[in-house]
Structure formats: C-alpha cells, structure tokens
Amino acid sequence: MDQIILFAVLLGAPAAGAAVSLLPRDGIELVASVAAAATTVAVSTLVLLLGTSGVFGYFYADGLTRIMVVTISAVFLTSVGYSAFYIKRIKEPFMRFRWYYSLVDLFTFTMLLAVTVNDFGFVWIAIEATTVTSALLVALERERTSIEAAWRYTLIVSAGLVASLLSVILLYYSQGSLAISQLLEKSPSSDLLMALAVGFALVGYGTKAGIAPMHAWLPDAHSEAPSPVSAMFSGILLPTSIYALVRTFELLRGSAVFSQMQALLIGFGVFTALLAAVIMSSQRNYKRMLAYSSMENMGVILVGFALGGIGAIGAVIQVMSHAFGKSSAFYEAGNILVAYDSKSMAEVQGVAKRLRLSGYLFTLSCLCVTGAPPFGVFVGEFMILAQAMSVGNTTLVILLAVAYMYAFIGLNRQSIRMIYGESSAAGQDGGRPAPQPENWASVAIPLANLTVSLVIGMYMLPAVLHAASGFGL
Amino acid sequence: MNATLLAELSGLFGILVILSALYMQGQSFVDPTIRAISFQSFAISALFVVLYFQSGDIDLVYLAVITSVVRGILIPRVMLFQVRNFKHSLRETGTGQRIPSLIIVGIIFVIGGYAIFRSVLLPASIDPLASVPFALLLLSFLLIFTRRNALMQMTGFLEEENAVLYAGALIAPSIPLLVEFAVVLDVLGVVLVGVILSASRDVFLTLEPPELKELSG
Numbered sequence: 001m002d003q004i005i006l007f008a009v010l011l012g013a014p015a016a017g018a019a020v021s022l023l024p025r026d027g028i029e030l031v032a033s034v035a036a037a038a039t040t041v042a043v044s045t046l047v048l049l050l051g052t053s054g055v056f057g058y059f060y061a062d063g064l065t066r067i068m069v070v071t072i073s074a075v076f077l078t079s080v081g082y083s084a085f086y087i088k089r090i091k092e093p094f095m096r097f098r099w100y101y102s103l104v105d106l107f108t109f110t111m112l113l114a115v116t117v118n119d120f121g122f123v124w125i126a127i128e129a130t131t132v133t134s135a136l137l138v139a140l141e142r143e144r145t146s147i148e149a150a151w152r153y154t155l156i157v158s159a160g161l162v163a164s165l166l167s168v169i170l171l172y173y174s175q176g177s178l179a180i181s182q183l184l185e186k187s188p189s190s191d192l193l194m195a196l197a198v199g200f201a202l203v204g205y206g207t208k209a210g211i212a213p214m215h216a217w218l219p220d221a222h223s224e225a226p227s228p229v230s231a232m233f234s235g236i237l238l239p240t241s242i243y244a245l246v247r248t249f250e251l252l253r254g255s256a257v258f259s260q261m262q263a264l265l266i267g268f269g270v271f272t273a274l275l276a277a278v279i280m281s282s283q284r285n286y287k288r289m290l291a292y293s294s295m296e297n298m299g300v301i302l303v304g305f306a307l308g309g310i311g312a313i314g315a316v317i318q319v320m321s322h323a324f325g326k327s328s329a330f331y332e333a334g335n336i337l338v339a340y341d342s343k344s345m346a347e348v349q350g351v352a353k354r355l356r357l358s359g360y361l362f363t364l365s366c367l368c369v370t371g372a373p374p375f376g377v378f379v380g381e382f383m384i385l386a387q388a389m390s391v392g393n394t395t396l397v398i399l400l401a402v403a404y405m406y407a408f409i410g411l412n413r414q415s416i417r418m419i420y421g422e423s424s425a426a427g428q429d430g431g432r433p434a435p436q437p438e439n440w441a442s443v444a445i446p447l448a449n450l451t452v453s454l455v456i457g458m459y460m461l462p463a464v465l466h467a468a469s470g471f472g473l
Numbered sequence: 474m475n476a477t478l479l480a481e482l483s484g485l486f487g488i489l490v491i492l493s494a495l496y497m498q499g500q501s502f503v504d505p506t507i508r509a510i511s512f513q514s515f516a517i518s519a520l521f522v523v524l525y526f527q528s529g530d531i532d533l534v535y536l537a538v539i540t541s542v543v544r545g546i547l548i549p550r551v552m553l554f555q556v557r558n559f560k561h562s563l564r565e566t567g568t569g570q571r572i573p574s575l576i577i578v579g580i581i582f583v584i585g586g587y588a589i590f591r592s593v594l595l596p597a598s599i600d601p602l603a604s605v606p607f608a609l610l611l612l613s614f615l616l617i618f619t620r621r622n623a624l625m626q627m628t629g630f631l632e633e634e635n636a637v638l639y640a641g642a643l644i645a646p647s648i649p650l651l652v653e654f655a656v657v658l659d660v661l662g663v664v665l666v667g668v669i670l671s672a673s674r675d676v677f678l679t680l681e682p683p684e685l686k687e688l689s690g
Binding site for chain 1: 610614617623626627629630633634636637640641644645647648651654655658661662665666668669670672673676
C-alpha cells in the first residue's frame with residue numbers, strides 16, 4: 001500500500017505542477033515546476049533506494065523502471081532550472097511562459113506514466129500523449145524553422161505511433177491480456193502474431209526513439225526546440241520510447257521467433273548507430289550534430305537491450321549516463337546560442353575565449369556522450385561490445401567498433417574546432433574576443449549533470465574491468 | 474438480426490471505406506478530401522454498430538458514437554475552418570499531373586495488400602475483410618508521403634488511424650477502451666494541429682511550406 005503512494009506522488013507532483021503553473025500569478029510557474037521536479041527526484045530516489053519491484057495497483061516496477069524514473073526526474077529538474085535562465089532570451093515566444101512550464105510538467109508526467117504503468121495499452125497512450133504535450137514546446141521560439149520542425153515532429157511521430165497501436169492490438173489478440181506483469185511471466189502463445197507485434201512496435205516506438213530510417217523528425221525537433229526541451233527530448237524522451245519497445249520485445253523470450261526478432265532489432269540498432277555517426281561529422285549546425293549523436297546512442301542502446309546479458313546492463317548504464325551527459329551538452333549549446341545568436345558552427349568559433357567555462361564543459365560533454373573513459377557512456381558501450389564478443393558475433397563487434405570510432409572522431413573533431421578554433425569576430429581588446437561573465441546557474445547545472453555521468457562511470461568501472469578480464473584484456 | 478445480412482452489411486461498409494480512400498488518392502482539392510475522411514469515419518462507425526449486433530459488446534456502440542462525433546464531425550470541421558483561413562491553399566500545387574498514377578498505385582496497394590495479408594500475415598485465420606484495414610493502412614501511407622499540403626498529410630494520418638480502429642474492432646473487439654482513448658487523444662491532437670497551422674499561416678502564409686535549407690542534412 002505504501003509503495004502505491006510513492007507512485008501516486010511521483011505522478012501527482014508534475015500533474016499538480018502543471019495545474020499550479022497556469023494560475024495567474026507572476027513567477028508561480030517556475031516555483032511550482034521546481035517544487036514538482038524536486039518532489040519527483042526525491043520520490044524516485046526513494047523508489048531506487050528501496051528497490052521497489054512488483055505490481056502496485058495499476059503500476060509495475062522492476063530494475064529498469066527504477067532507473068528510468070530516476071533519470072526522467074533528474075533531467076526534468078535540471079531542465080526546469082536551466083529554463084529559468086534560458087527562456088528569458090526568447091523575444092517573441094510562441095506561448096506565455098506559464099504555458100511553457102505547464103507543458104514541461106505535463107510532458108514529464110506522461111513519460112513517468114509510460115515507464116510505471118502496468119499495461120501496454122496505457123504505455124501506448126502515455127507515449128502518444130508525450131507528442132501532444134511536447135509539440136508546442138518545439139515551436140516556442142516562433143521561427144520559420146521551429147514551426148516547420150514542430151509540424152514534422154507531430155505528423156511523423158503520430159503516424160509512426162499508430163503502428164505501435166496496431167502492435168498493442170495484436171498483443172491483446174494473441175495473448176488475451178495487456179498487463180505487463182502477467183505477460184512477462186508467461187510464454188507467448190502465438191509466435192507469428194507476437195513477431196508481428198514486435199515488428200509494429202519497432203516501427204512505432206522506433207519512430208519516436210529516432211531509430212533509422214524512421215528518424216526524420218529527430219534532427220529538426222532537437223535543433224529547433226529551446227535547449228532545455230532538446231535536453232529532455234534527447235536525454236529522456238528517446239529512452240522512454242526505447243523502454244516501450246524493449247518491454248514488448250522482452251515478451252518474446254523463450255519463443256521460436258526470438259532469435260529472428262533479436263537479429264531484426266540488432267540490425268536496426270547498428271544501422272541507426274552507423275548512419276548517425278556518418279551524418280554527424282558533416283553537420284554545420286551544432287545542435288543538429290548533438291541530435292545525431294543522440295540517435296547514435298539510441299542505436300547502440302537498442303543493440304544492447306536486444307543482445308541481453310551484460311549488453312542489457314550496459315544499455316541501462318548508457319541510458320542513464322547519456323541522459324546526464326547529453327542534457328549537459330544541450331545546456332552548454334544553449335549558453336553558446338545565447339552568446340552568439342547563431343547555431344552555425346562556421347559563425348561560432350573560439351568559444352573558449354569568450355565563454356571559458358561553457359566552452360570547456362561543452363568539450364567534456366561531447367567527450368562524455370561519445371564514450372570517452374571514464375564517463376558512464378564508455379562503460380555502457382564497452383559492456384555492449386563485450387556481450388557481442390561473448391556471443392561470438394564478430395560482424396556486430398566490428399560494426400559497433402566502427403560506429404563508436406566514427407562518432408567519437410566526428411563529434412569531438414567538430415566540437416574542438418568550434419570551442420578552440422580561431423575566432424573570426426574581433427573583441428574589445430583588438431582581435432581577441434573579450435571573455436564574457438557567465439551566469440552561474442547556466443554553468444552549474446550542466447556541470448552537475450556531467451559530474452553525475454562521471455560518477456556513474458567511476459562507480460561501474462570495476463564491472464568493465466571484470467568484463468575485460470573475461471577476454472584476457 | 475439475420476447473420477447473413479450482418480455479414481453483407483459488414484462487407485458493404487468495408488468496400489465503402491476502400492472506395493473513399495481511393496477517392497482521396499484522386500483528389501488535389503483539400504476540401505473534398507476532408508469531406509471524404511469524414512464520410513470514411515461514418516462508414517467505420519456504422520461498421521462498429523454492425524459488429525455490435527454480431528458480438529453483443531456494448532462498448533462497440535460507444536466507440537461508434539465517439540468515432541462519428543470526433544472523427545466524422547469535430548475534426549473535419551476544424552480542418553475545414555483551416556481551409557477557409559488559407560483560401561489560396563484550397564488546391565494542392567503540383568499534384569494534378571500525378572493523380573492518375575497515384576490512383577493506379579492505390580489500386581495496386583489494395584490488391585497487393587489483400588494478397589499479402591491473406592498469404593503471409595494471417596492466412597485464413599480470420600474474416601477475409603480483415604485485409605481491408607491493412608490495405609487502408611497502405612493507402613494512408615501513400616497519402617501522407619506523396620502530399621506536401623499540411624491538411625492533406627493530416628487527412629492521411631486520420632486515414633491511418635481509421636485503419637487501425639477498423640483492425641482493432643475486427644480482430645480484437647474486446648479492446649475498445651484503448652481505442653476510445655486513442656480517439657479522445659485525437660481531440661487534443663487536433664487542437665495542437667490547429668495551433669501549429671495557425672502559426673504556419675502567420676509565418677509562411679501557406680500550408681505548403683518551402684523546403685528550408687536549415688532543416689536539411
């Protein structure tokens with residue numbers, strides 16, 4: 001009974017925050033959203049520490065759920081905090097800021113619902129609702145590109161998610177139930193229908209998770225949304241969709257079609273990682289480049305979950321550390337955008353001379369999300385690679401290693417050029433741009449996120465060493 | 474009611490749904506396309522009533538009422554309102570010459586969809602009419618991917634949802650609660666689309682926004 005209250009508070013806090021944000025009192029929206037986010041962080045940490053698992057009324061929790069709620073809550077809190085600094089610069093916002101905060105709260109509510117509810121139907125409803133609550137956030141800056149990106153996001157994602165509704169219908173038709181806890185315990189009764197359900201889930205939830213070739217909305221929405229929203233999209237929305245896909249795929253364990261569908265998911269994951277790694281290196285817009293990096297990470301995470309074993313553990317670690325690392329990168333990108341008023345890498349050079357701390361943190365964030373040791377993403381990617389080696393899939397090992405290297409070189413080469421390159425703009429001291437004072441919150445928030453990613457990596461490093469010793473390394 | 478009559482009615486509504494989808498493929502005017510999706514939603518609602526008489530599940534009647542009100546009346550009205558705001562967008566530009574090919578491709582999709590469904594996906598396990606939503610799904614993708622006008626794309630999306638509603642009611646009639654939620658979410662979705670299209674009107678002055686080079690690559 002007590003544990004149901006935890007879930008009720010976890011979901012109730014952002015819902016209440018959304019309602020209170022709309023009250024006509026100046027400044028209440030920020031206070032309400034920060035209070036809601038702090039509450040969700042406190043409760044989700046409690047869920048994690050208590051090791052809550054099992055069925056609690058309409059809710060279901062296991063290890064994956066606990067990690068997801070903590071990650072979603074933490075990125076929610078930092079994004080709300082960063083919004084206080086960032087959105088003030090928007091001259092003609094698409095909506096009043098109280099609506100912005102209210103939608104951010106509702107967006108978080110829908111993601112938390114998706115990862116806690118014990119019913120595949122409601123998981124689908126919650127993920128569909130994330131589109132409704134977040135589409136207007138993409139258009140906040142009211143520019144031609146942001147409105148077009150919001151439209152593309154709404155249409156492509158909604159059209160894709162209809163396929164996952166079909167997946168849910170097939171699941172119900174073949175198994176006679178949609179309760180996650182029940183379905184996880186029993187063997188699937190109809191292999192062909194279940195394979196079709198997973199196939200449609202891959203198309204539907206894969207569209208929302210940015211899995212290629214259904215990813216067309218992702219670079220547009222991530223690059224055009226305000227930075228705190230980009231951070232939420234990349235750090236927690238994409239993994240929430242992966243969660244729904246993985247839950248559906250898990251049901252196949254023990255069935256005759258498991259290995260075929262596993263190969264299908266691995267194929268799509270590797271293709272996504274390779275495609276994104278290649279496209280990333282030719283980007284001219286730094287937020288778009290970060291978007292492709294998210295896509296690459298989602299591809300790798302999908303491979304990890306499909307492989308299972310320590311690959312799945314690696315995927316969970318990568319979900320968490322990527323969320324913190326990438327949100328940090330998007331916040332820094334926001335600082336750069338505020339200072340330079342441009343997303344073009346050609347126009348943004350020598351950042352470290354003008355925004356010293358933001359420049360350094362952006363470089364570190366890029367290193368973090370491309371798997372530089374000892375950040376958590378490195379640990380996750382290594383464990384996924386180790387699982388591919390342990391099952392003897394040499395082709396997969398080679399393809400993953402190529403994707404890792406290509407992404408690492410592509411993103412860091414571009415970011416280092418941008419941060420440490422020669423500035424074309426002359427500063428006040430004749431030729432060199434003068435360093436600008438930086439808002440403490442705009443630096444402290446990404447620094448905190450980056451630190452969490454580092455701590456995850458350091459904490460899990462023994463696991464990497466253990467896995468490495470298994471291969472004589 | 475007589476079982477043969479119900480089966481014939483079910484077939485009749487299935488054919489009307491497919492004909493309305495082919496009619497939409499052949500349109501370059503936005504206005505009649507929206508009216509066709511409204512008609513298609515009513516046809517699917519009628520099919521739900523027929524299925525109620527076959528199965529006795531009262532939820533199908535609720536679903537029929539919600540579908541006809543939301544997808545037959547409310548959403549088309551909001552879309553027609555948008556058409557009035559964009560008088561110069563009444564006809565999609567550049568589609569005229571492609572219409573005959575689109576109709577032929579649409580017919581191939583219907584026949585191919587039936588063949589694939591019956592031979593590969595669910596061979597002889599359920600009602601042959603279950604292939605209608607599958608064909609409708611293919612036709613909706615064709616509509617979404619071949620059109621540039623935002624309202625035409627929206628019509629394609631509604632058709633895709635109609636296909637899934639149809640499939641849900643046919644193969645898993647005891648799952649209408651989920652499908653009802655899907656329809657209710659559409660109300661929120663259409664408000665959202667209305668807001669984005671209004672902003673699009675202010676910024677682009679058209680419903681066929683140009684290719685933006687900032688959003689390429």
